[in-house]
Amino acid sequence: MDDLDNEQRRSLELFQAVTQIDDVDAAVARLSSSDWSVERAVAGVYDAPPPLSASAPTPTRTAPAASSHDSSPSPPPAQPGPTPSHPLPRQFSSGTGLPQPSPFRTLLSVLFFPFTFLRSFAFFLTGTIPFLGRIMPFLSNTTPRRLERRNVSPRDLADRFIRSFEETYGSTHVSFHADGYSAALAKAKEELKFMLVILQSEEHDDTIEFNQDTLCNPEVIQFAREQSLLVWAGSISETEGYQVANTLRATRYPFIALLAPTGSRSLSVLLRLEGPVGPSQLLASLTNAMAKQFTSLNRLRSEAAERNAARELRQQQDDAYQASLRRDRERAREAEERRAAEEMKRREEEERATGEEERKAKRDQWRKWKKVQIPAEPAAGNGAARISLRMLDGSRVVRRFGAETTLEDLYAFVETYSVEAEEETQKPEGYEHAYEFRLATPMPRKVLDVVTEGQKVLKDEKSVYPSGNLVVEELDEEED
Numbered sequence: 451m452d453d454l455d456n457e458q459r460r461s462l463e464l465f466q467a468v469t470q471i472d473d474v475d476a477a478v479a480r481l482s483s484s485d486w487s488v489e490r491a492v493a494g495v496y497d498a499p500p501p502l503s504a505s506a507p508t509p510t511r512t513a514p515a516a517s518s519h520d521s522s523p524s525p526p527p528a529q530p531g532p533t534p535s536h537p538l539p540r541q542f543s544s545g546t547g548l549p550q551p552s553p554f555r556t557l558l559s560v561l562f563f564p565f566t567f568l569r570s571f572a573f574f575l576t577g578t579i580p581f582l583g584r585i586m587p588f589l590s591n592t593t594p595r596r597l598e599r600r601n602v603s604p605r606d607l608a609d610r611f612i613r614s615f616e617e618t619y620g621s622t623h624v625s626f627h628a629d630g631y632s633a634a635l636a637k638a639k640e641e642l643k644f645m646l647v648i649l650q651s652e653e654h655d656d657t658i659e660f661n662q663d664t665l666c667n668p669e670v671i672q673f674a675r676e677q678s679l680l681v682w683a684g685s686i687s688e689t690e691g692y693q694v695a696n697t698l699r700a701t702r703y704p705f706i707a708l709l710a711p712t713g714s715r716s717l718s719v720l721l722r723l724e725g726p727v728g729p730s731q732l733l734a735s736l737t738n739a740m741a742k743q744f745t746s747l748n749r750l751r752s753e754a755a756e757r758n759a760a761r762e763l764r765q766q767q768d769d770a771y772q773a774s775l776r777r778d779r780e781r782a783r784e785a786e787e788r789r790a791a792e793e794m795k796r797r798e799e800e801e802r803a804t805g806e807e808e809r810k811a812k813r814d815q816w817r818k819w820k821k822v823q824i825p826a827e828p829a830a831g832n833g834a835a836r837i838s839l840r841m842l843d844g845s846r847v848v849r850r851f852g853a854e855t856t857l858e859d860l861y862a863f864v865e866t867y868s869v870e871a872e873e874e875t876q877k878p879e880g881y882e883h884a885y886e887f888r889l890a891t892p893m894p895r896k897v898l899d900v901v902t903e904g905q906k907v908l909k910d911e912k913s914v915y916p917s918g919n920l921v922v923e924e925l926d927e928e929e930d
Contacts (some may be wrong), residue, residue, distance in 0.1 A: 604630020
C-alpha cells in the first residue's frame with residue numbers, strides 16, 4: 451500500500467468496493483495485471499472461467515443435500531414389500547447362469563414391439579421438449595448477448611437501458627445515472643450521496659408491474675429528487691448487471707439495494723429488497739434506512755466541506771502567490787524592455803552623432819577639394835558672363851564666369867565661397883555631396899536646378915548669359 455500513488459489507491463478502493471474483495475494483495479495483483487484499469491479488472495473477476503486442474507479426479511454424482519431454509523419434512527424411506535411365496539420359475543442356460551426367456555414371451559415381445567416403441571418415443575418427447583424449452587431462452591438470449599456485448603462500454607450499456615426503459619414506460623421515471631456502475635460508485639463516494647441500485651430481469655413477470663407502479667410513481671420520483679438519490683439501474687442480461695448481481699448477491703428480482711458512504715474507503719449496503727415492492731413500501735423502507743445513516747453521512751459531509759474549504763483556501767493562496775509572481779515578472783520584463791529601449795536609443799544617438807560628425811568632416815573636406823577645382827575668374831570680354839549673386843547672408847557678390855562654365859560649377863562656387871583653398875586636399879571617398887540651397891532668377895523667377903540641369907553651360911542659359919542676377923535660397927527640410 452505504501453508503494454501506491456493516489457490514483458492507484460483510488461482505483462484499489464473502487465475495485466474492492468465493487469468486487470467485495472478484502473484481500474489487498476489479491477486486489478493489487480488483479481489491478482496490476484489489468485494495467486490498473488478498474489473496469490477490466492472487475493470484468494476479469496466475473497468473466498474469467500475458474501482454472502481446471504489436469505490431474506483432478508472426475509467428480510462423482512451424489513444426492514443433493516436438503517436446503518437449510520426448507521422447513522418441509524423429508525419423505526420417509528421406502529419399506530420393502532412382502533416377498534412372494536411362489537416366485538416364478540427362472541430358466542438358466544447351462545454354463546452361463548443368466549435367465550433365458552421362454553418361447554411364449556419372445557413371441558409376445560415381437561407382437562407388441564410397435565406399441566412398445568411408440569410408448570418409449572412418446573416418453574422421450576415429453577421429457578426432452580420441456581428441457582429444450584427451459585434452456586432455449588438461455589441459449590438464444592443470455593449467452594449470445596453476453597458474448598456480443600462484452601466489449602460494450604458501461605456508459606453505452608447504461609444509455610441503452612435508459613432508452614429501452616423510456617421506449618416501454620415513457621420518460622416520466624426516476625432519474626437514472628447515465629454511466630457505469632463503477633462510475634456511479636465513484637460519484638456517490640465523491641459527492642457523499644445515497645446510491646440506489648436497481649437490478650431487473652426481463653424473464654420475471656413482476657418487472658413490468660414494478661417499473662410502471664414504482665419507478666414511474668410521482669411520489670417516488672419526487673422523493674429521489676429531494677434526497678438527491680443517485681439511482682443506477684441495470685439488467686442482469688447485460689455483463690455489468692450480471693457482475694453487480696453477483697457482487698450484491700441478488701437472488702430474486704426486481705432487486706433493490708441502498709448504499710451509502712461510511713468512510714473514506716467504500717460504500718456499505720444499508721438496505722436490500724428482493725422481489726416486487728410497491729411505492730409505499732419502498733418509500734417507507736428507504737426513509738427508515740436513510741434516517742439511521744443521516745448522522746454519520748452529515749458528519750462525513752462536514753468533514754468533506756472542511757477539507758474542501760481548506761483546499762480552496764490553499765488554492766486561493768497559491769493563486770494569489772502566482773498572481774504576485776506574474777506581476778513581479780511583468781514589472782521586471784517592462785523594466786528590462788525600458789532599459790533595452792533606452793540603450794538602443796542611446797546607441798542610435800551616438801551612431802547618429804558619429805555619422806553626423808563624419809559627414810560634416812567629409813563635407814568640409816569636399817569643399818576644400820572643390821575650391822581648388824573651380825576655374826579662375828576670366829578676364830572681361832571673350833564671351834564671359836557677368837553674374838551678380840545675392841548670398842544667404844544678404845551680401846552681394848559679382849563675378850565673371852566662362853561661357854562654358856556649367857551650372858554645377860556655379861553652385862560649387864557659391865558652396866565654397868567662404869572656404870579657404872588647400873592644394874593638398876583629396877576628394878573624400880564614398881561621399882556624395884548634396885547642395886542645401888538653390889539658385890533662382892528674381893524677375894521673372896526661374897530656378898536653375900542643379901540636379902536636372904547641372905551640366906548645362908552658361909551660354910545656353912539665356913536668363914544669366916551674358917549677364918544676370920541670381921538669388922541664393924536655402925532649401926526647406928522637406929526639400930532636403
